[in-house]
Amino acid sequence: MLGLYIHIPFCKAICSYCDFPKEIANIDKQNAYLKALIKEMEHYNLAALTIDTIYIGGGTPSALNQDQLHFLLSSIKNVIDVTKLQEFTIEANPNDITLEKAKLFYDFGVNRISLGVQTFNDYHLRSVNRKHTNNDVYHAINALHQAGIANINIDLIFNLPKQKLEDVQRDLETALTLNITHISYYSLILEENTKLYYDVLKKKAVINDEEIEAEMFETIIKTLKSSAFKHYEISNFAKEGYLSKHNLIYWRNHDYIGIGAGSHGKYQQQRYFNHRSVKFYIEQVNAINHGKKERYAYEPLRDTFLLGLRLCKGVNIAAIEKEYAIDLFTQYPKLKDYIKQELVEIVDNHLRLTNKGLLLGNEVFAIF
Template identity: 40%
Template sequence: MSSPTALYIHIPFCASKCFYCDFNTYSFHKEQADAYLNTLWVEMSMYAPMGASLQTIFIGGGTPSILSPDSLRKMFTNLQENFQIEAGAEVTVECNPGTIDAEKLAIMRDSDVNRLSFGVQAMDDDILQQIGRIHSVNDVLNSYQMARKHNFNNINLDLIFALPEQTLDQWQYSLDKVINLSPDHISVYNLTLEEGTKFYDWWNAGKLVLPDNEIEADMYRLSIDRLTQAGYLHYEISNFAKLGCDVKHNLIYWNNEPYIGLGAGASGYIDGCRYTNVRGIPEYIEQVDQGKKPIMYQERLVGIQEMAETIILGLQKRDGICFDRYQKLFGQPITKEFGQTIDQLAELGLVETSNNHLRLTDQGLMLANYVFTEFL
């Protein structure tokens, strides 16, 4: 397998935990964050001998933009010291509205960050408060305008639909407000209840009212209609981009290509082996201090498992998975192991063949998780 061309870095700190979030995150405390970052620099050095030439870097969380200007500067310095970063590489930093300022943006620009992703989630202050977000709509507008003034010309805004008691009109309002800002990329995700979150506990206790499945589907259809009408290309299940602004880093994942994952709870895929780092910050620091890569779990998928995963990941893209690429990867046509499954899903109107690709139909988009399980 080829050397990784992508890197993910996890910054697991937030000002507070949102009610729906099950990501590996912790409340920000400067001393703990400094110890974590010093350990992260060491973990970077463990992967430096690979000689990876990086085409994409994604710094996610958590809230990377919560870090101090000095910490951000050190992070980019360590990246440049440990990895070869190709000219024009896509470098993304996740930000929360209200956590950036002119100094942080200048450091990012000077460090060749060329893409920002803001976790907006809704353009309604009441809804933001109900889901545990600490920013306001005004924070969104100020942060977005500040980023534009600092010449960031590739900005993503995230939104979540099917939030508690959210109506179709409320979703359309948030969607249209974001479209009017004209970001370069928009991601829309339906709310999923995850065990261990406040929302899950409230729902389990009968204290959380969610839109029904029909309204949720209507919200997704509305997203597709409004965004494509506004000139955004629907290139992944949840992602829409202006021309040339599709996320190269995500395509590494969906094409099942290798990438490095660094930080507590981060995952990577190297030499055909998937791995996940330990989640706890003390455990992460302890293992790295002992000179060990902080890997909690690793698995090598082979044979039909690897084939199925390649199909499922490829179907995340609207153009689907290329038959020729699959044949080159596995030395056999996709129909050899999955012909019957594909035929059955096609009869149900959930997948189709188009331009030598297997892709989800419009109906298949609504039932994507069902389609994926059929390949397992």
């Protein structure tokens, strides 16, 4: 499997918790960026490759206007046969989705939309500077269905400032009434150098302690597991047949090419990341046709565990022992302790995190 990730680092407003590569830019800068993206795609000679999935993420890809999206999608279509893709996803904010935009996506082969919903509570949305409302979500989903796109993910966040367990329960109830196929449910991470981080430091915002966060996560898992959604990755739930094929490429440690400012890639036995600054990215692509800032070691065994353990099914022990000529417990003796502490378990010859381990994944990941 080979995936293509394309980053659109523009947003109409900046959410207080966000540390993704993004900025508010004028239309000239956006157009210069799109031209650089196309140039970088040419550098990888995508026409000669078999691409299985495309994911256009951000930032906010849907923040581009109709002409810009047309330019981007038609440029992709010129080099990639989109009818052969297994999945073609674009991220969008609910208030950007019009029927016109939804039809444009459909016409250019996009068959999956990931909507940045975060919560259905307008108060919590405003508190983190999200500009859409609960109503926009319903309009967006209707427009997408009308245009012929039925494979819809919603991103939700729990542990937002002042959010209570009851709020999360209400968000879950609402999510389960929607005609969607996939839910990504992430805990808010307080990243340094974000507005929220400084607000918390100055005590202008308060976030819950770890116990409440864990309670919220357990409620999410329990509620979604008893619905039509299958829990298949730490933070991801899908209806039958709708697991994210693109994201599975990451978790199964397959190759993907990252295009655009701040993108990461794993390709030809190397991992790399591009310049985060849009300005530097454009300058470098114009000079040498790609935006790579740094290449770094690809460690297949470590990465297979770190990524594969995110999947609820876990990693196939026999396959890994054979491929890397190792004995699991000789290589990682601490695993025995984690089995005793019920953080990991072996089921069907797969090593996987237990429910307790899902909450403390980072502790387990540290041994790899």
